Amino acid sequence: MFSRTLTKLISSRKKGPRVLVVGGMHGNEPVGVRWFEAFQEKLARGELTLTRGEAHFLFGNPEAFARGVRHMGFDLNRAFRPSLLEQSPPASADVARAQEIARLLEGEQYDAVVDFHSVSRGDVAMVVTRVEREDDDNVIAETAVGVPPAFPIIFAYQEGDVPGMFVDWARKHLKAEQAYAVECGNHTSQLGVGRVWAFVRWLLGERLAMVEGAWPEDASLANAQTSRKVYRVVARIDASADFRWELPEERLHSEEFVEEGEVYARREGKALCAPEPSYLMMPAVTFAPQDEAIAFLCRKVGG
Ligand SMILES: [Zn+2]
Known part of the structure; x- marks a missing residue:
C-alpha cells in the first residue's frame, strides 16, 4: 500500500507552492501515515481539492513501521548528517533508508517541509522549530505567532541541539524556507490525526492556499488551548x-x-x-x- 518512493500529488489546475509532508519517520508514530490515507480518500471523493501546486508525501521508515518499532537500530531522524549519509556500507537499515531518501529527494525543492511525529510521554502537541543562536527571546517568541492553536507549545532548538534531523537537512538541501517537525501528542492519542489535520489546514489551506474544500471537523480543534508557551x-x-x-x-x-x-x-x-x-x-x-x-x-x- 505504501511506497518507499515519493507519492506526488500534482494539481492539474495551476502551478504553485511545493510541499513535502513526511509521516512514519519513526515506525511507532503512525499519525502522519494515517492522515495521508485519509487525505488521499478525501481527494478521491472530491471533498478536498488540490487547487494549485504540488503536495508530495514521503513514508519515512516503512520497515520500522511494519514492525511497530521506532527504528531498526539507529534513529532515522538523527541519520541525516554527512558522516552517515556517506557511510559505506551503511551501518544499519535505518542509515540505508536515510541514504535512499537523500537520493530520492535529490534535485527536489520545496517551499515547505513538515514531518509529523508523536511522543511517548504525555500528550503534548508542539511545533518544533529551529532558531539561531543569536536570536533573542523576543525574536523566538515571534515564531509562535500564527501557528495553529491545536499546538500550544513551541519548542525552539538551535544548531547542534538535535543533530541529524531530517527537517534540518531538508532546510539546507531542499531549500525549504519553512521546515517543521510537529509532535501531535501521544503515540496513542485519539486527537493525533486531528492535530495533523489542524496543521495541514493551517499550512496548505490558509498559508499556502493550495487545498480547498470540506475540511474534517477535527481539523480546527476548536477546544485547543489558546495560551502559547515557547521553550528554548x-x-x-x-x-x-x-x-x-x-x-x-x-x-x-x-x-x-x-x-x-x-x-x-x-x-x-x-x-x-x-x-x-x-x-x-x-x-x-x-x-x-x-x-x-x-x-x-x-x-x-x-x-
Ligand atoms: Zn518521532
Whole structure:
C-alpha cells in the first residue's frame, strides 16, 4: 500500500507552492501515515481539492513501521548528517533508508517541509522549530505567532541541539524556507490525526492556499488551548553507558520543572545539575547508550 518512493500529488489546475509532508519517520508514530490515507480518500471523493501546486508525501521508515518499532537500530531522524549519509556500507537499515531518501529527494525543492511525529510521554502537541543562536527571546517568541492553536507549545532548538534531523537537512538541501517537525501528542492519542489535520489546514489551506474544500471537523480543534508557551533549549542531554536519571519516572515528562542546581541525572557517578531554572522536554525513559538528545533542559521564553 505504501511506497518507499515519493507519492506526488500534482494539481492539474495551476502551478504553485511545493510541499513535502513526511509521516512514519519513526515506525511507532503512525499519525502522519494515517492522515495521508485519509487525505488521499478525501481527494478521491472530491471533498478536498488540490487547487494549485504540488503536495508530495514521503513514508519515512516503512520497515520500522511494519514492525511497530521506532527504528531498526539507529534513529532515522538523527541519520541525516554527512558522516552517515556517506557511510559505506551503511551501518544499519535505518542509515540505508536515510541514504535512499537523500537520493530520492535529490534535485527536489520545496517551499515547505513538515514531518509529523508523536511522543511517548504525555500528550503534548508542539511545533518544533529551529532558531539561531543569536536570536533573542523576543525574536523566538515571534515564531509562535500564527501557528495553529491545536499546538500550544513551541519548542525552539538551535544548531547542534538535535543533530541529524531530517527537517534540518531538508532546510539546507531542499531549500525549504519553512521546515517543521510537529509532535501531535501521544503515540496513542485519539486527537493525533486531528492535530495533523489542524496543521495541514493551517499550512496548505490558509498559508499556502493550495487545498480547498470540506475540511474534517477535527481539523480546527476548536477546544485547543489558546495560551502559547515557547521553550528554548538550554542544554541537550545525551545518553551514555553509565547515564541514569535521578528524577523519579513520574517526573520524566515534558514541561516538568527542574530547579536551578537540582540533580536530574548522573553520568559516571557524577551529578548532572540544571544550570538554571529549567523545564525538561521530551525525556526518553528507555534509550540506548549511544542515543543523543534523549531530553532537553529548556528556558521558558517570556516567563
Ligand atoms: Zn518521532
